[in-house]
Structure formats: C-alpha cells, structure tokens
Amino acid sequence: MTTLIAAKIRDRVQRIETMPAIPAVFLPLLKMLSDTTKEVRVDEVVRLVSYDNAIAGQCLRVASSPLYGLAQAPPSIKAAVISLGLRRVETILLTCCLGQAFPTEKWGLDPVVFWRHSLACALVCRKFSEKLAAADSEKAYMAGLLHDIGFMVNCQVFSQEFSTTMEHACLQEIPLYEAERATMGFTHCESGRALAEKWKLAEDITEVIACHHAIERCKKAPALVALVHLSDLLCRMRGLGYGYYERQKVDLISSPAWAILLEKHAQLEGMDLVRFTFELDEAVTEISALVSAVFGAAAAQSAGKR
Amino acid sequence: MTIAPQPATAPLAFAKKSEPVDPVYRQIRDLVYKVSGIYKAEEKLYLLADGCERRMKQLSARTPRDYWDHLTANPNRDGELRNLLNEITIGETCLFRSQPQLDALRKVILPEIVKEKTKQITKRLRIWSAGCSTGEESYTLAMNLLEESEKLLKGWTVEILATDLNDRSVEAAKAGIYGDYALRCTPELFKRKYFSSVDEKKLQVRPEVKKLVTFTRLNLQDNSKMLFMKGMDIIFCCNVLIYFDGESKSKVINHFFTNLVFGGYFFLGTSESLMKLNNEFHLVHFPGTIAYWKPSLNSGKL
Numbered sequence: 021m022t023t024l025i026a027a028k029i030r031d032r033v034q035r036i037e038t039m040p041a042i043p044a045v046f047l048p049l050l051k052m053l054s055d056t057t058k059e060v061r062v063d064e065v066v067r068l069v070s071y072d073n074a075i076a077g078q079c080l081r082v083a084s085s086p087l088y089g090l091a092q093a094p095p096s097i098k099a100a101v102i103s104l105g106l107r108r109v110e111t112i113l114l115t116c117c118l119g120q121a122f123p124t125e126k127w128g129l130d131p132v133v134f135w136r137h138s139l140a141c142a143l144v145c146r147k148f149s150e151k152l153a154a155a156d157s158e159k160a161y162m163a164g165l166l167h168d169i170g171f172m173v174n175c176q177v178f179s180q181e182f183s184t185t186m187e188h189a190c191l192q193e194i195p196l197y198e199a200e201r202a203t204m205g206f207t208h209c210e211s212g213r214a215l216a217e218k219w220k221l222a223e224d225i226t227e228v229i230a231c232h233h234a235i236e237r238c239k240k241a242p243a244l245v246a247l248v249h250l251s252d253l254l255c256r257m258r259g260l261g262y263g264y265y266e267r268q269k270v271d272l273i274s275s276p277a278w279a280i281l282l283e284k285h286a287q288l289e290g291m292d293l294v295r296f297t298f299e300l301d302e303a304v305t306e307i308s309a310l311v312s313a314v315f316g317a318a319a320a321q322s323a324g325k326r
Numbered sequence: 327m328t329i330a331p332q333p334a335t336a337p338l339a340f341a342k343k344s345e346p347v348d349p350v351y352r353q354i355r356d357l358v359y360k361v362s363g364i365y366k367a368e369e370k371l372y373l374l375a376d377g378c379e380r381r382m383k384q385l386s387a388r389t390p391r392d393y394w395d396h397l398t399a400n401p402n403r404d405g406e407l408r409n410l411l412n413e414i415t416i417g418e419t420c421l422f423r424s425q426p427q428l429d430a431l432r433k434v435i436l437p438e439i440v441k442e443k444t445k446q447i448t449k450r451l452r453i454w455s456a457g458c459s460t461g462e463e464s465y466t467l468a469m470n471l472l473e474e475s476e477k478l479l480k481g482w483t484v485e486i487l488a489t490d491l492n493d494r495s496v497e498a499a500k501a502g503i504y505g506d507y508a509l510r511c512t513p514e515l516f517k518r519k520y521f522s523s524v525d526e527k528k529l530q531v532r533p534e535v536k537k538l539v540t541f542t543r544l545n546l547q548d549n550s551k552m553l554f555m556k557g558m559d560i561i562f563c564c565n566v567l568i569y570f571d572g573e574s575k576s577k578v579i580n581h582f583f584t585n586l587v588f589g590g591y592f593f594l595g596t597s598e599s600l601m602k603l604n605n606e607f608h609l610v611h612f613p614g615t616i617a618y619w620k621p622s623l624n625s626g627k628l
Contacts, residue, residue, distance in 0.1 A: 024354065024605060257611040270611040271619070293609060294599035295330045295365060302368035 170212025377413035426614030457566030461499030502531035589622030
C-alpha cells in the first residue's frame with residue numbers, strides 16, 4: 021500500500037468522529053477493556069452503563085440468550101456481572117454498543133449480514149479458545165467481534181468505492197478482501213487499523229484487525245491473530261459469511277495459522293474439527309435470532325432509508 | 327451392567343438450548359457420533375428423537391432412559407444401534423439432496439481438476455457413487471455434469487460408476503423412475519430438461535443422462551474387487567459407512583484413498599465424518615459442506 025493511500029485512509033477516518041451515532045459509553049468502555057494495566061472495577065462498569073438505559077436494557081436481553089449462558093434476563097447489570105462475570109458482561113456491552121456505533125445508512129454491505137458474521141466470529145473465537153484452554157477467551161471474543169471493523173470504515177467513508185467492491189465480489193464469488201484490493205487498492209485491514217489506532221485499541225486487537233488476512237505480517241500476537249483467521253474462515257464456510265458464495269476450498273489444518281496455534285496450544289492436535297463445525301451449525305439459528313434482537317431495529321431503519 | 331448416563335456435551339456446545347428435549351437424546355446423539363461418525367446437530371435432533379421413538383415402540387421401551395439401556399446395556403446393543411442407524415438415515419435419499427456438495431463440485435472442484443489436467447492428452451473425469459442405492463445421487467451428479475458439458479467439461483469424457491450391494495436397488499437404479507418424494511428437491515428446470523413422464527405421478531431419467539452412468543453390484547468389503555476401482559477423481563459415499571463396524575470401515579476408507587487419484591476428493595453424507603479413521607486424507611471445507619482431499623503430488627502436503 022502506498023503512503024498516499026495510507027494518508028487518504030487516515031484522513032477519512034478522522035471524519036468518523038463527527039458522526040453522531042456512537043453511544044457515549046462506547047469509547048470509555050473500549051478504553052477500559054484495552055487498558056490491561058488497570059484492574060477494572062465492577063462499580064465503574066455499572067456506573068458507566070447507567071448513563072445509557074437503552075444499552076443497559078439491550079445488554080440484559082443479550083445476556084439471556086443461550087449463547088451467553090443465562091436462562092433468563094438478569095434484573096440488573098450488577099446481577100448479570102455476578103452470574104456471568106465482569107469480563108463477559110463487558111464484552112456483551114461492547115457487542116451492544118458496536119451495533120449502534122455507526123449510522124446505518126450508506127451500507128454497501130447488508131448490516132444484518134455484517135453483524136451476523138462479526139458476532140458468529142466472536143462466538144467461534146471464544147469457543148475455540150475455551151477448547152484450547154487458552155487464558156483469555158473473552159479477549160478472543162472481543163478480537164472476533166472487532167476483526168472486521170474496517171468494513172464499517174469502508175462502508176462509511178469510501179461508500180461508493182465499496183459498493184463497487186461488493187458487486188465485484190458477489191459477481192466473481194471471491195473473498196471480499198481480494199475484491200477490495202482489486203477495486204480500491206487497499207482492504208478493510210488497512211482502514212480497520214487506522215480506526216483501531218484512532219480509538220487506541222490494545223496492540224493485540226489492532227494487530228488482529230490489521231493482519232487477519234496476512235498472518236505472516238503479525239509480530240505481537242500471532243496466536244490470537246491465527247485464532248481469528250481460522251474462526252473467520254470457518255464462519256464463512258458455514259453460511260455465516262458475507263451473504264454470498266465464495267468459491268473457496270479451505271484446508272484449515274494445513275494452514276500456517278493452524279501451525280502457529282498448534283505451537284502454542286498442543287491441545288489443538290486432538291481437536292475434532294468436524295464436530296466443531298457441526299456444533300457451529302447448531303448455533304446458527306441462535307446467532308441469527310440474536311442479531312435480529314440486537315441490531316434488528318437499526319437494520320430495519322436502514323432498509324427503510326435505502 | 328448399566329452404563330450410567332454421562333452428562334451430555336453441553337459444555338462443548340455453543341448454545342445451551344432451553345427447549346424441552348430429553349437430555350438422554352443428546353447422550354444418544356453422542357453415542358451415535360462415537361460409533362458411526364454421524365452427528366445430528368441440535369436442529370435435527372428431533373429426527374434422532376423420532377427415530378428413537380419408533381424403535382422404542384418396537385421394543386416397548388417406555389422412556390428414552392429405558393431405550394438408552396437397550397443401546398448400552400442390553401446383550402443385543404450392537405444390533406439395536408444398527409436398527410437405530412437404519413431409522414435415522416431412512417428417507418434421506420432423494421435427488422439433489424445436498425446443494426452445497428453440488429456447488430462445491432461445480433464451482434470449485436471441477437475448475438480445479440480441469441486446470442490440473444489441462445496438459446493431459448485424454449481429458450477424462452471419473453466419479454464413483456459408492457453405495458448408490460436406487461440411483462438418486464448418481465443421476466443428480468450426471469445431470470450436473472451434463473450442465474457443464476458445453477462449458478467447463480467441453481471435450482471431456484465423463485464416467486460415473488455407481489455401485490451398490492443390493493441387486494434390487496441396482497435394478498431400480500437402472501430403470502431411473504422416481505416419484506414426487508424422491509424428486510422433492512429437484513429444480514423444475516432439471517425436471518423438464520432431463521426427465522420424461524411415465525405416468526401422472528412418476529418421471530423417468532432420459533437416456534442421455536443414463537448414458538453417463540454405469541450401475542453394477544459391488545460389495546465394498548470385497549477386497550479383491552475394490553482393487554480394480556482405480557483412477558477415481560471423486561468418490562461419493564453417503565450414509566453407507568454406518569453399516570460397517572470400525573475395522574471394516576477403516577479398510578473400506580483405505581481402499582477409497584488408494585482408488586482416488588492424487589488431488590481427488592471424497593464426500594460423505596452431510597452429517598457424517600471420518601473421525602480418526604484415516605490420517606492421510608485432508609479435511610477441507612467448502613461453503614456449506616466438507617470433504618476429504620487426497621493431496622496432489624505437487625502440493626507437497628502428502
């Protein structure tokens with residue numbers, strides 16, 4: 021990528037600040053989640069969420085989805101934290117905030133499809149990481165949720181170019197990042213990185229956003245990037261991609277990402293990937309239902325505007 | 327001896343369902359998976375439950391828990407498991423059963439094979455439909471390949487070899503006559519193009535489709551005959567291996583591996599898996615389906 025394009029992306033990303041739809045709690049929450057040196061206190065999260073009733077309500081609803089583990093909606097954020105743990109409630113909050121972080125018009129990509137992919141990827145990352153007994157499965161969830169935020173940038177500030185990209189990808193049945201490279205000269209990885217830097221996301225999450233299609237380039241968190249790379253591919257192969265057919269054969273076990281992950285987690289050797297795949301299929305309906313519940317209103321609004 | 331029901335694999339699952347499926351059915355699902363490699367996902371768990379209930383009636387078992395004992399503690403447990411497998415795979419045969427497999431074939435695999443073989447003088451594609459039953463899968467493949475005959479496969483010779491153990495099935499397959507139920511997934515376009523009507527309710531496959539397929543009787547456990555099935559580009563063997571025990575299954579799979587050309591593909595039924603029965607095949611994902619790949623010589627992945 022030329023420095024000229026990089027400058028153009030940075031310049032356009034700066035304009036995102038002027039957009040009105042970012043919930044007030046979103047950036048402080050991101051900051052809290054990214055700051056690893058500071059121990060997050062329950063009261064601080066509860067106080068933060070109390071500023072936004074809509075987000076709090078949505079969070080409680082999401083917490084009661086079978087995908088997150090509670091049989092019924094908890095009565096309060098504090099109760100949710102007691103049952104699910106602080107980390108999980110934070111990532112649920114992030115999920116809800118992100119759904120509202122951008123205005124819903126001007127999408128080259130169907131927002132419902134985009135959110136379904138992001139959420140599915142987050143859940144697969146978390147489950148994958150639990151299977152590997154990795155230390156921080158909520159971090160994996162967050163990485164999966166945010167990995168494609170570059171698409172939000174492209175939809176917002178390169179909307180015309182990105183619409184062409186989308187058409188090209190659907191027509192050729194090729195991965196979106198290939199279509200981006202062919203039609204725009206850069207991908208959502210570069211624009212995602214610009215946004216991640218602006219938001220001062222943690223280094224490992226930024227690397228996931230920037231390198232999940234070019235794993236050889238990552239330096240700080242290869243295992244996390246590898247995990248997201250594999251989960252992303254698996255979702256796209258199981259009907260949780262971008263809503264069109266991608267002509268692809270994917271050999272996950274022979275991929276460099278698998279080797280990177282195996283180096284860190286020997287348990288991967290014994291993993292039954294076919295069963296994991298079938299289990300993901302089981303979750304598809306739940307994921308779609310959740311996306312409709314969380315983002316449905318916004319998506320319907322967007323459809324009305326188009 | 328009675329095996330106490332173990333907790334089902336809830337911690338493994340993505341979602342904990344709240345609907346009232348008897349948890350014993352999840353245990354039976356895990357047992358079925360362990361023995362046969364067939365996995366009925368939560369969405370299709372009701373199919374498994376229906377199958378169990380039909381068997382329970384036969385056996386006068388009152389509760390799923392009683393039936394679990396039949397499957398695990400009864401002297402005839404192996405026979406009962408086979409009966410259950412028969413129940414849950416029944417009626418799964420129809421034309422165009424798995425669109426994702428057909429898409430993978432036409433959109434990914436054929437272009438790859440055509441590209442790989444571009445330098446060969448004889449352009450020949452060989453597909454084996456192993457355990458073809460009454461021919462639904464074989465003809466579905468034939469019609470889809472005919473669709474490519476003026477495009478990707480122009481100038482190619484296509485052979486589909488379809489085998490089954492059962493003589494009566496082979497005869498029915500040769501006749502190629504199907505009713506509504508077998509044709510429920512067949513697109514109208516294909517019905518018009520590749521079938522002629524026999525009577526009000528039945529359609530017959532046209533001769534140009536039949537020409538592509540050779541039906542014969544073959545026992546997949548007949549080692550000497552299996553040695554002659556060489557040079558296959560793709561093998562389909564859907565919902566057949568469940569009838570074999572571990573050792574014979576592994577033998578059959580090794581035959582399939584040997585009979586495939588390098589770079590060839592092996593497909594199972596949509597909810598089946600090879601588990602750990604063969605380490606040489608590579609598991610590959612296509613949109614909506616999985617297959618097993620025998621790495622090509624130049625891929626360096628053997």
